[in-house]
Amino acid sequence: MKRQDEGMPFLLNFENVAWYEDGQVRILDRRIFPMEKKFVYCTDYREIIKAIQDMVTQSAGPYTAVGMGMALAAYQCQDLNKEEQIEFLTNASKELGNARPTTANRYFAITERTLAKQLDALEKGDSAIDAAFEDALDSLNRRYATMQKVGDYLVDQIPDNSSILTQCYGETIIGAIIRAARANNKTFKIYNAETRPFMQGARLTSSCFQExxxxxxxxxxxxxxxxxxxxDVDFYTSAADTIAxxxxxxxxxxxKQIAILANRVGVPYFVTGIPDQDKKNRDAIKIEYRDPKQVLEFAGIKTTLDGVKAIYPSFDIxxxxxxxxIVTDRGVFxxxxLGDYEKLGGESFY
Known part of the structure; x- marks a missing residue:
């Protein structure tokens, strides 16, 4: 299998996203990158759930983490009898799939598929660990290849020497834009919104483009x-955690506030990603509220007086x-x- 992370920045190398090996999953701690390059090591799949919730990994990183988490769950229960293993893995799939609410449909697409392959492996007397790891690796490769199509379509829309504004950290699409620009000999100037309170734009997106x-x-x-x-900006682009x-x-x-401002001055906004065909409209989107404490401090340092309140909705619509x-793997819509996209039929992405 040819790995699709060739030519990707450090953050997007497979082993630096999430990787199962010898009874543990290591995840690059994006909360402190690029100041430090450290990994969080998980020896229980529930630790992976916490790592996802604590933003050790985010964007598309959890897609890989939950897949590798299923491999770890199989390692944890390998000494149980078959019925107990099935019960353990079924619970792991549900818990990993619910790690964060807004993207739970995407997590479940991965864990439930992995679970089916693990149950088939157990019936055949094969390794449920290997079944999960191989599926996670296939999933990574497939997503990178699919998002490269998205990146190619996006770069086709943007003239050489344009200035592009980004929001947050779009994970794989960032690497896809980089590879597409190189392949087409295009040069872009990149502006990255810092993206508070975790500064993913400043720390992660800018690191990839600078590298x-x-x-x-x-x-x-x-x-x-x-x-x-x-x-200063010709185009605004972002990925999307959900496309209804x-x-x-x-x-x-x-x-959204950047989209409003861009619309006001005539700067086009291009969204990248795969439409969620199981979410028919806005009402299907669930907004996650995070611990407001995360707004009142940065890197462990309090930035307000005691008694000051905060709110932290993770996403807006x-x-x-x-x-x-909306730039997809099937073209620009x-x-x-998006009904035209739906008519083309669904493919396995996650």
Whole structure:
């Protein structure tokens, strides 16, 4: 199998996303990258759930983590009888699939498929550990290859020497843009919104583009209107944690306000990703609220006085009238015509 992470930045190398080996899963701690390159080691699949909830990994990283978590669960229960293993793995699939609510449908697509392969392996007397690990690796490869199609379509829409504004950390699409730009000999100037409170744009997205040699500039979240009105940005793009079939998308909190500002000055907004065909409309999108304490501190340092309150909705919902196009693995669609995408039929992505 040819690995699809060739030419990807450090953050996107398979072993640096989430990797099962010898009874443990290691996950690069994105909360402290790039200041430190450290891994969190999990020896119980429930520790992976906590790592996902604690933002050790985020964006598409949990897709890999839950798959590798199923391999770890199989390791944990390997000495039980078959019926007990089945029960243990079934519970692991449910718990891993529920690690975060907004993207639970995507997690479940992975864990339930992996579980079916593990149960088949147990019936045949094969290793449920190997079945899960091989499925997780296949899933990684498939997602990278699929998102490369998305990246190719996106880069086709953007002229050489354009300036691109990003929001948060879009995981695989970032590497896909980099590879597509190289393949087409295009040069882009990149502006990364810092993306509070975890600064994924500043720490993760900018690291990938800088590592790849792009002219990369970080701006604070409250500078966005200035650079848009100043004419510094030609295109705004983000991934999406959910793309409902009515054209509403959910992405990192702050995505919508940038879309509003971009729309106001005529900067097109291109969303990238795979539409969630099981989410028919905005009502199917569930917004996760995180511990507000995470807004009141950064890197473990309190930034407010005791008694100050906060809120932390993880995502916001952007409506289709603010979206210029949704760029998918099947081409570029209006947010109002995702039914055309659906007619093309579904493929396994996660």
């Amino acid at each position: 790849a040699g792009f002219d990369t500039t970080v701006v604070t979240d409250n500078m966005i209107n200035f650079i848009l009105e100043n004419g 079939m009515d054209g509403h998308i959910a992405n990192k909190i702050g995505t 952007t409506s289709p009238e603010l979206i210029g196009a 209006s947010p109002y015509s």
